[in-house]
Amino acid sequence: MKKEDWQQLPKPYDKDFRYFLVLVWRHLQLPDPTTVQLDIAEYMQKGNKRRIIEAFRGVGKSWMAAAYTLWLLRNDPQKKIMVVSASKTRADDFAQFCLRIIQEMPILKCLEPDKNEQRSASNRFDVRPAIPDQSASVKSVGIFGQLTGSRADLILADDCEVPNTAWTVGMREKLLQCCGEFNAILKPDGEIMFLGTPQTEESIYNKLRLRGYDCRIWTSRYPKKPEKYGDALAPMIKGLAATKPGQPTDPDRFSEMDLLEREASYGRSQFTLQFQLDTTLSDLQRFPLRLQDLVVMEVKDHAPEKVVWSSGAEYRISDLPAVGFSNDYYHKPAFLHGDWLPFTGCVMMIDPSGKGVDETAYSIVAHLNGNLYVLEVGSFCEGYTEPVLTGIAEAAKRNKVKLILLEDQFGQGMMESLLKPYLMKIYPCTIEGTRSNVQKERRIINALEPVMNQHRLIINRSVIENDAKPRTEDSVEKALGYQLFHQLTHITVDRNCLQNDDRLDSLAGAVEYWNESLAIDEDRAIKDREMELWDLELAAHKGELEGALDAKILGIPLDRLGKANTRGRWFNV
Numbered sequence: 001m002k003k004e005d006w007q008q009l010p011k012p013y014d015k016d017f018r019y020f021l022v023l024v025w026r027h028l029q030l031p032d033p034t035t036v037q038l039d040i041a042e043y044m045q046k047g048n049k050r051r052i053i054e055a056f057r058g059v060g061k062s063w064m065a066a067a068y069t070l071w072l073l074r075n076d077p078q079k080k081i082m083v084v085s086a087s088k089t090r091a092d093d094f095a096q097f098c099l100r101i102i103q104e105m106p107i108l109k110c111l112e113p114d115k116n117e118q119r120s121a122s123n124r125f126d127v128r129p130a131i132p133d134q135s136a137s138v139k140s141v142g143i144f145g146q147l148t149g150s151r152a153d154l155i156l157a158d159d160c161e162v163p164n165t166a167w168t169v170g171m172r173e174k175l176l177q178c179c180g181e182f183n184a185i186l187k188p189d190g191e192i193m194f195l196g197t198p199q200t201e202e203s204i205y206n207k208l209r210l211r212g213y214d215c216r217i218w219t220s221r222y223p224k225k226p227e228k229y230g231d232a233l234a235p236m237i238k239g240l241a242a243t244k245p246g247q248p249t250d251p252d253r254f255s256e257m258d259l260l261e262r263e264a265s266y267g268r269s270q271f272t273l274q275f276q277l278d279t280t281l282s283d284l285q286r287f288p289l290r291l292q293d294l295v296v297m298e299v300k301d302h303a304p305e306k307v308v309w310s311s312g313a314e315y316r317i318s319d320l321p322a323v324g325f326s327n328d329y330y331h332k333p334a335f336l337h338g339d340w341l342p343f344t345g346c347v348m349m350i351d352p353s354g355k356g357v358d359e360t361a362y363s364i365v366a367h368l369n370g371n372l373y374v375l376e377v378g379s380f381c382e383g384y385t386e387p388v389l390t391g392i393a394e395a396a397k398r399n400k401v402k403l404i405l406l407e408d409q410f411g412q413g414m415m416e417s418l419l420k421p422y423l424m425k426i427y428p429c430t431i432e433g434t435r436s437n438v439q440k441e442r443r444i445i446n447a448l449e450p451v452m453n454q455h456r457l458i459i460n461r462s463v464i465e466n467d468a469k470p471r472t473e474d475s476v477e478k479a480l481g482y483q484l485f486h487q488l489t490h491i492t493v494d495r496n497c498l499q500n501d502d503r504l505d506s507l508a509g510a511v512e513y514w515n516e517s518l519a520i521d522e523d524r525a526i527k528d529r530e531m532e533l534w535d536l537e538l539a540a541h542k543g544e545l546e547g548a549l550d551a552k553i554l555g556i557p558l559d560r561l562g563k564a565n566t567r568g569r570w571f572n573v
Contacts, residue, residue, distance in 0.1 A: 013071075013107075014074070014075055016045070017071050018033070018041045020067065020070075020074075021033050021038070021064065021067050021068075021071075023105075024067040024070070024101065027101070028101075031252070034252045035236070036218055036236075036249055036250040037059065037064060037250075039234060039236050040055060040061070040216075041064060043216050043234075044064065044068045045068070047193075047214060048213075048214035049189075049190070049191045049192070050191070051191075051194070051213060051214045051215070052205050052209070052213050052214070052216070053195045053196075053216055053218075054205060054215060054216070054217045054232075054277045055195075055197070055217070055218040055277075056218065056219060056220035056275045056276070056277065057197055057274050057275060058253070059250065061196070062158055065158055065193075065195055066094060069081050069083070069156065070098055072154065073111055073127050073138075074108065077128070078129075078130055078131065079137070079153045080133070080137060080139075080150070080151060080153050081138050081139070081152060081156060082138075082141065082147075082154070082156070082185065083095055083138065083139070083140045083141070083156050083158060084140075084143055084147070084156065084157045085140070085142060085158050085160060086159055086160050086164065086165050087142050088123070088140070088142035088145055089142075090142075090158075090159070091158070092123050092140045095122065095139070096122055099125055099138075102127070110129065111128055112127075112128055113127065114128055118130070122140075123140045123141070124136035124140065134150070136150075143175065143178050144165075144178060147181050147185060148184060148185065151185060151186075152190060153186075153190045153191070154190060154191045154192075154193065155185060155186060155190070155191070155192045156195070157179065157192065157193065157196075159196045160194070161196050161204050162199060163438075166203070166204065172200075172202060172204055176204050176207060179208070192213075194208065198273050198274070198277060199273065199274075200273070200493065201280070201493070202279075203279050206279060209232070215232040216232060217232045217233050217237075218234045218237060218277075219275070219278075220249060220259055220276060221247060221249060222237060222240055222241045222249055223241055224241075224245040224246060226238050226242075228280050229277075259275065262275065263275070264454045265450055265454075266450060267288060267445070267446070267449030267452075267453050269445065269449065269493075270446075270449070286492050287491070287492060288449050289445065289448055289449060289452060289488045289489055289491060290325075290328050290489065291322055291328045291329060291489060292328050292331060293453060293455060293457075294458070294459050295307055295309050295332070295455055295457070295459070296317055296320070296330045296331065296332055296460075296464065297332060297458060297459075297460075297461065298460050298461045298462060299373055299375070299458070300375075301399075301400060302340040302342055303343065303366070303371070304336040304338055304341075305341060305369055306336065306337035306338050307336055307337075307455075308335050308336070308337065309331065309333065310331065310333075310334035311331065315334055316329045316331055317329065317330040317332055320465070320468075321464075321468045323468075323485050323486040323489065324485070324486075324488075341368060342368075343366040343367060343373070344367050344517075345367050345402055345514075345517075346364065346365070346375070346399055346400055346401050346402055347365060347366075347401060347404070347405060347510055347513050347514070348363070348395070348396050348401045348403070348404045348510070349362065349363050349365070349405045349506045349509035349513070350404065350405065350415075351502045351506040352407060353383060353384075353502070358502055359379040359381050359500070359502040359503070360384070360502070361378070361380075361502035361503040361505070361506040362376075362378055362379070362392060362395060363377045363509070363510045364376040364377070364395065364401060364510070365507070365510035365511060365513075366399070367514050367517050370456060372451060372456055372457050372511055372514055372518075373458045373460070374459045374460060374463055374507065375460055376395055376399055376460070376462075376463060377466070377484055377503055377506070377507065378391070378395055380392075384414070384415055384418050389419050389422045390426070392419065392422070393425070393426040393427050394427070396423070397426055401429055402429070402430070403429070403430050403432060404419075404423075404429050404432070405434050405510065406419075406431055407433075407435075407505070407509065408435040416431055416433070419431070439493075440495075440501070440505065441491060441492065441493055441494065441495060443508065443512075444508040445491060447509075447512040448488070463484075467503070470482075481499050481500045482500050482503070483503075484507065487500065487501050487504035488504055488507075
């Protein structure tokens with residue numbers, strides 16, 4: 001056989017997308033595709049014409065889809081592919097990534113557009129062998145952009161369902177309507193492929209399955225109840241679920257420790273959705289905030305460097321009223337580590353009263369070493385009267401609040417104007433307005449669940465005791481609805497699931513303010529402080545008394561003070 005004839009023979013990577021994926025991964029200097037990635041790749045190539053790929057976050061769905069796009073074009077340069085994402089920017093990035101690989105990989109150089117005669121823009125490009133056509137070889141568009149006007153052999157819907165497109169009923173209906181327009185774009189015998197992770201238990205992927213789409217699901221762990229997924233669970237995962245329940249399905253990509261860290265970071269409910277792809281939430285998952293994840297201890301203006309939580313029965317607190325579900329109790333710390341230090345900051349969040357039964361509620365939350373301390377929670381039902389405004393100012397003073405956050409709703413401007421004179425008189429303090437356009441229930445859960453799952457939310461015992469005291473005019477049942485910890489344990493993602501949520505809303509707002517500070521590692525912070533103290537001790541023994549004293553008193557690292565005035569005396573710091 002002549003060499004030129006041999007070169008014309010089909011290559012393994014032309015027949016089987018999995019071989020091509022290996023070549024792309026190696027070009028990108030990535031480890032060879034994992035077993036899960038290869039299984040997804042096979043379904044991309046051989047799945048039904050209308051198919052949904054649900055796989056856990058971080059598995060590389062988008063990159064695999066880009067490789068699949070290039071594989072199709074290499075095999076048939078006349079194909080037209082439309083890439084649709086939640087935003088136009090994300091879709092354009094996908095197209096640009098494809099074009100970059102074409103320009104870099106030798107086996108794809110034949111596809112590089114002729115810039116003099118073909119399209120090569122960021123949102124659409126042609127491949128060189130393609131004959132002139134109104135539709136580009138690859139076109140990218142946002143889901144809410146102009147979908148019509150082109151024709152496609154493959155519509156690749158990459159992560160169209162994201163929080164900004166699916167968190168409300170109205171958003172999901174609009175998203176489904178736009179997805180319905182795909183049929184007007186698709187050529188006869190064309191294909192539609194969705195890739196993504198569900199963002200809500202009412203995911204559009206479930207509704208698309210009712211419209212005839214085939215769905216294949218790859219979970220991050222082998223599910224303990226594979227029957228919950230019906231026939232959608234990937235066969236390779238379903239086959240091993242009985243012998244490996246709870247173990248990672250793709251350990252080369254995510255170890256069990258990796259998954260545990262992500263579960264703590266995302267919170268149980270979001271992890272269940274985005275890593276286990278489970279939209280059939282149990283009662284415990286529907287009510288994601290639990291008393292047992294809190295740590296209860298009393299602090300004032302200082303706190304320990306590290307607080308260790310335990311679920312052991314010996315740490316259970318039995319003399320506090322637990323208003324959650326069965327077997328959900330408060331816990332005290334297992335042990336405290338390090339010195340007691342002053343807080344690095346303290347904020348008050350105020351949720352002004354709206355209409356009807358609403359309260360004006362406030363929560364005061366302090367921060368130290370990545371832990372958040374709920375120092376005080378209070379509420380008023382007298383509107384914006386003098387006792388209310390005075391009470392808020394005095395609470396800020398009691399807890400040495402540095403910043404007051406005021407929810408920018410229900411006449412916030414008026415309340416700020418009314419509150420300022422009382423603050424000037426009692427406790428001068430900065431006020432900032434806050435606003436959010438995210439559904440309230442989801443915002444509250446997203447703010448609190450990750451912090452609580454990591455046991456970083458520490459509650460003063462007095463907060464729980466005061467919260468349990470009913471308002472004098474309320475019945476027992478009505479009073480329960482106003483309690484912070486009843487609200488906390490009974491909130492779901494459903495809109496208006498709570499009759500009263502003012503205290504909980506104020507707590508979530510204060511916790512959310514400290515979000516960026518939660519990345520602090522307690523153990524690292526302790527070590528850093530020990531090193532600073534050691535530096536001070538060393539400086540003192542070198543005679544740098546004045547510098548050592550200034551550093552200790554002002555809380556400024558010694559090297560930032562400039563040259564110390566040496567007195568030539570020993571001092572024990």
